[in-house]
Amino acid sequence: MKGCAEAHGRGPMGALPLSYLGDDVLRQVAEPVKAISSEVRKTIESMFATCAAEQGIGLAAPQVGLAKRIIVIDLSEHDLDPFCLVNPVLKRRSGPPMTDEEGCLSLPGVFLEVTRPRDILVEGRDEKGRLLRFEASDLLARCIQHEIDHLDGKVFTDHVTDGTRRDEELKALDARLVDLRAARQAAMLAGGR
Numbered sequence: 348m349k350g351c352a353e354a355h356g357r358g359p360m361g362a363l364p365l366s367y368l369g370d371d372v373l374r375q376v377a378e379p380v381k382a383i384s385s386e387v388r389k390t391i392e393s394m395f396a397t398c399a400a401e402q403g404i405g406l407a408a409p410q411v412g413l414a415k416r417i418i419v420i421d422l423s424e425h426d427l428d429p430f431c432l433v434n435p436v437l438k439r440r441s442g443p444p445m446t447d448e449e450g451c452l453s454l455p456g457v458f459l460e461v462t463r464p465r466d467i468l469v470e471g472r473d474e475k476g477r478l479l480r481f482e483a484s485d486l487l488a489r490c491i492q493h494e495i496d497h498l499d500g501k502v503f504t505d506h507v508t509d510g511t512r513r514d515e516e517l518k519a520l521d522a523r524l525v526d527l528r529a530a531r532q533a534a535m536l537a538g539g540r
């Protein structure tokens with residue numbers, strides 16, 4: 348499925364419908380953004396709106412049906428200004444492996460422990476095309492790694508080592524997604540698309 352923002356109905360404040368595990372776009376390797384056009388900036392705005400509406404702390408473009416290399420991070424509850432990264436690249440992963448619980452808007456209700464390196468060095472562009480390059484640790488590093496995974500067709504449960512627990516959670520998710528997909532479909536129809 349080739350996603351595009353215009354193919355989706357827009358919700359309140361420009362929020363977009365979410366992709367859920369099982370949607371092809373979540374397993375695709377996303378395309379680099381060639382130029383940060385006004386359309387790309389509009390996408391970024393919609394991604395922030397979606398992240399806020401869904402009370403997420405991060406969102407990758409494939410999660411709103413777009414196979415583009417864009418992520419947004421909103422850790423404003425942790426006193427960090429929201430920011431986006433276009434074409435983000437992890438230049439370094441380091442530090443001790445840290446284990447913490449993760450969740451994902453595309454796998455609603457699934458929370459499992461994931462081990463990731465504590466520290467990263469990341470590079471990308473902001474919405475104005477300016478180069479950003481910074482080190483991050485702990486929660487911020489975890490969020491960025493989680494979101495960049497989405498750009499490579501990966502989801503956090505791919506990293507879960509307790510296969511039994513993961514399979515149980517994913518089975519329960521499948522049942523929940525039946526209703527969620529129906530609700531999404533209804534919302535998109537109501538949006539006149």
Ligand SMILES: [Zn+2]
Pocket residue numbers: 450451452453493494497503
């Ligand atoms: Zn996610």
